[in-house]
Amino acid sequence: MIRVEHLYKSFQGQKVLEDINLEVKKGELLVVLGESGTGKSVLLKHLAGLLKPDRGSVRIDGKDITGMPERELLRVRKDIGYLFQEGALYDFMNVFENIAFPLREHTALDGKAIRGKVQDILKLIGLQGIEEKYPAELSGGMKKRVALARAVILGSKILFCDEPTSGLDPLRSRDISELIRGVAGKLHCTTVVTSHDISNSFRIADRIALLQDGRVVAIGTPSEIRASRNVFVQEFIA
Ligand SMILES: Nc1ncnc2c1ncn2[C@@H]1O[C@H](COP(=O)(O)OP(=O)(O)OP(=O)(O)O)[C@@H](O)[C@H]1O
Ligand SMILES: [Mg+2]
Structure with a gap:
């Protein structure tokens, strides 16, 4: 591989x-x-x-x-899904927008499909109910989880x-x-x-x-x- x-x-x-x-x-x-x-x-x-x-x-x-x-x-x-050492979430975007970002950039999915995918990944990562929060409101561990969610949202095989x-x-x-x-x-x-x-x-x-x-x-x-x-x-x- x-x-x-x-x-x-x-x-x-x-x-x-x-x-x-x-x-x-x-x-x-x-x-x-x-x-x-x-x-x-x-x-x-x-x-x-x-x-x-x-x-x-x-x-x-x-x-x-x-x-x-x-x-x-x-x-x-x-x-390739990449979780950077510094996490690198966008401070000006909330959790939902951070995770949805690769979908908006790289796919033609509509708003409803994007919401569905973000919900699925939040469930997988064990982070439901924090979509509206901004990175500054999250603990270090939660930030890493959100960054992981963003890294895998496109379904990359690597x-x-x-x-x-x-x-x-x-x-x-x-x-x-x-x-x-x-x-x-x-x-x-x-x-x-x-x-x-x-x-x-x-x-x-x-x-x-x-x-x-x-x-x-x-x-x-x-x-x-x-x-x-x-x-x-x-x-x-x-
Ligand atoms: N873009 C760069 N320009 C110049 N030197 C660099 C660059 N990137 C890394 N280095 C140097 O390469 C070496 C290895 O860096 P690297 O970041 O890969 O270490 P690391 O093993 O990831 O360390 P850590 O566990 O602290 O993350 C360091 O001496 C670093 O200063
Ligand atoms: Mg390093």
């Missing part, structure tokens, strides 16, 4: 990604786990074609997106979530992690989540890729990662 080969990226001479190789299988949930600043967000942006690598390829369904013209890339991106638990307390972190797992399962998404939250990563991942200094130092199922003899892996998950 998604295949990354020999991906390199530097910013002003600073190496951020160094020979990243990994594959995300159809319908699987991969967590890219690593410390702050190791390149998780930069990697995720490459997977969505938001950044261009210096070298290497990103294939989605066999198509290399790294050299694609912007017009074609827009079509690819339409099929879902990227960048640090969905950052800034949340342990309970809320667990909730949003399990919600992502549940929603991705129900919508049959191929999902990549970045995180530095070890316990929740092990809880929801089909596989984990451990990133360190822009390299994948280990990749495997949670039990394979736990059993790894790599010293860095053992120290990281200890």
Whole structure:
């Protein structure tokens, strides 16, 4: 489904990604786990074609997106739900308008159909009755939920979530992690989540890729990662 080969990226001479190789299988949930600043967000942006690598390829369904013209890339991106690290809700729109926004931008659905879809997704996310609220009136956990609703409203088959638990307390972190797992399962998404939250990563991942200094130092199922003899892996998950 998604295949990354020999991906390199530097910013002003600073190496951020160094020979990243990994594959995300159809319908699987991969967590890219690593410390702050190791390149998780930069990697995720490459997977969505938001950044261009210096070298290497990103294939989605066999198509290399790294050299694609912007017009074609827009079509690819339409099929990707992206939950940004900062949530990125529009402050001047209420919850309903935020979630409906991709439908208004990318579909020809009428008002009634849009209302129906937003209601369905709010039910799926467990957030009914807050349509009229503005982002400033929501807790951090609710904002993440609304951003997740917006990320999946178009029914994309690919879902990227960048640090969905950052800034949340342990309970809320667990909730949003399990919600992502549940929603991705129900919508049959191929999902990549970045995180530095070890316990929740092990809880929801089909596989984990451990990133360190822009390299994948280990990749495997949670039990394979736990059993790894790599010293860095053992120290990281200890
Ligand atoms: N657009 C950019 N221009 C220059 N440097 C960048 C850019 N984006 C990221 N970087 C640098 O790349 C490195 C990796 O950043 P990245 O945001 O991917 O880290 P991260 O693993 O997501 O960290 P965190 O866990 O804090 O979100 C950092 O040193 C960052 O300063
Ligand atoms: Mg990040």
